[in-house]
Amino acid sequence: MAELIWRGKTSLPRNSTPSAGQVSFQQQIANEKYYNLETQIAIQPAADTWYNRLIQGDKSLVLPGLLNEFQARIKLIYIDPPFMTGRTFNNNSRISSRLAYHDTWNNDLDLYLQWLYETLINLHQLLAMDGCLYVHLDWRVAHYAKIILDEIFEAPESGAGFKNEIIWHYQSGGRAQKYFARKHDTILLYTKSRQYSFHGDRVGQQRGTQKRNHMRKETDANGQVVWTIQSAGRTYTYSQDTPMSPPDVWSDISHLHQRDPERTGYATQKPIALLERILLASSEENDLVLDCFCGSGVTPIVAERLGRRWIASDRSDVAISLTRERLLAYERRLPFALQYVKDVE
Numbered sequence: 001m002a003e004l005i006w007r008g009k010t011s012l013p014r015n016s017t018p019s020a021g022q023v024s025f026q027q028q029i030a031n032e033k034y035y036n037l038e039t040q041i042a043i044q045p046a047a048d049t050w051y052n053r054l055i056q057g058d059k060s061l062v063l064p065g066l067l068n069e070f071q072a073r074i075k076l077i078y079i080d081p082p083f084m085t086g087r088t089f090n091n092n093s094r095i096s097s098r099l100a101y102h103d104t105w106n107n108d109l110d111l112y113l114q115w116l117y118e119t120l121i122n123l124h125q126l127l128a129m130d131g132c133l134y135v136h137l138d139w140r141v142a143h144y145a146k147i148i149l150d151e152i153f154e155a156p157e158s159g160a161g162f163k164n165e166i167i168w169h170y171q172s173g174g175r176a177q178k179y180f181a182r183k184h185d186t187i188l189l190y191t192k193s194r195q196y197s198f199h200g201d202r203v204g205q206q207r208g209t210q211k212r213n214h215m216r217k218e219t220d221a222n223g224q225v226v227w228t229i230q231s232a233g234r235t236y237t238y239s240q241d242t243p244m245s246p247p248d249v250w251s252d253i254s255h256l257h258q259r260d261p262e263r264t265g266y267a268t269q270k271p272i273a274l275l276e277r278i279l280l281a282s283s284e285e286n287d288l289v290l291d292c293f294c295g296s297g298v299t300p301i302v303a304e305r306l307g308r309r310w311i312a313s314d315r316s317d318v319a320i321s322l323t324r325e326r327l328l329a330y331e332r333r334l335p336f337a338l339q340y341v342k343d344v345e
Contacts (some may be wrong), residue, residue, distance in 0.1 A: 001154065003244070006148040007110040012121045052334055054300065055313035056320040056329070057341030059292045062313045063122035066290075068111065070311075074126045075197065075287035076172065078278055078299055080136040080270060081119065084112045089267035090317045099266060100295075100318050117148050119292075123195045126290065132163075132282040134268075135188045142186040149190050159194020166248050168274065170255040187278075197287070204243030204282040205252075223289055230259050247283075266296035275302040281310055297323030304332050 015294050082103040091100045103341040107113045120135070127133055137145055166187040175181050209228055215227040215238075225240040252275045256263050262272060274345070275298050284290060284306040291299035300323060303310035313327035314320055324338060 001022065001150065002147060002304070003151055004113070004144060006113045008114055009117070010114065011327045012118060014261055050309060050334060052100050052300065052303075052309060052336035053293075053311045053313075053318060053339055054315060054323060054336055055311070056315070057313060058315040059122070059313065059341075060343045061341045062292060063119070063126065066311070067122070068126055069290070070126055071127070072128055072289075073288060074290045074311075075128050075131045076134075076279065076283040076289045076308075077127055077131065078134045078136070078275065078289070078291050079119075079123070079293050080268070080291075080295065081116065081293045082209075083138045084109070084140050091322065092265040098318050101316050105339050113144055113148070116141070116145060116150075120145075120148060120152055123290075123292075124192070127185060129190055129192050131192065131195065132189045132196050132198070134278055135190070136281070138185045139182055143187070146188055149188060153178060153190045153192065161190060162188070163188040163191055163305050164248050166250060168253065170252040170253070189282075196282060197282050199281055200245040201243045203277045206245055207238055207240050209232055219281055246277075248261065250274075250277070253338055264296050264326070266319070266322060269296040270298050272298060272302055275299055276306070279303065279306050279308060294323055295319050297326045300336075301330060307333060309334070 041293065069116065084105050086107060088102050088104065088307050089100045091094065091098050100276045103200045135145055146165070150162065162314065166189065168187060169184040172183060179334060198317050215229045218228060223239060227238045229236050248329065249321070250303050253271060256269055256271050263269065279289065279302055287308050289303045289308045290309045291310075294300060294314045300310045300312040304327070312323065314323070
């Protein structure tokens, strides 16, 4: 198998069990507030009550801290990490502009790749054997990430590893003068086995009345359009309402324009429709979803809408504050805990 090498690459164990000597996530918590569904007043839930978690802290502390409790238990992980753009991003609200996060890395690709590698190893440990990992990047580092993921999700004979390179194509302002305009992101889908949740019918487009491929268009006895195709001596018939399996190029989900009502001011905010497609396709109701770069809070918001349990974290106080405000504005099934990781130094 090909392996990506960079300056300072430090291999980490990929299948280790957290030892008793490691600092547990619970021991790292400095403060907790539980928000009740009806009253939005801080409460203390019963010991056996599940509560969703919004955690402020760097992923280098949060993810290892979660391993003691959640190793191989998280069914869906979506991350939209920094892309190494070399820029600094702000959250621009109606009142003020505040720093959201730096994505500069001092232009050190080796440093960034080690950071990404350590992140993906921790996520691999947290991912359930029947779970799905979605990694959202762009042209800058997606090709590096794929080779790193191939190394981490080894053992393809078991069905583990790469499943899709999804192209999210969007229309946005600006056109390049010296190269083709860059108008897409890449979302990589990986799994730990061949047994994983996938429901393309939930997110597929209906066949409709437009001619597709080499299928034959007919009208049935009820006057409805149907499509037929022959394969291996059999005839397959589909109605116009039958959902098609979705392709790996998503051009039907728009990015958020400046005046889009979804916009919160967070610079790299992703649309709700994008996360809805991912969660519907690769999780079931009450499954546990993780996003350790939650930003504007789209993943936990969508998880709430679809009845999934969730853990969301970010190192930015702006991201945590914004996500908390959005969650409190929604009707929720379960309380959530706002947690802070201690400075272990």
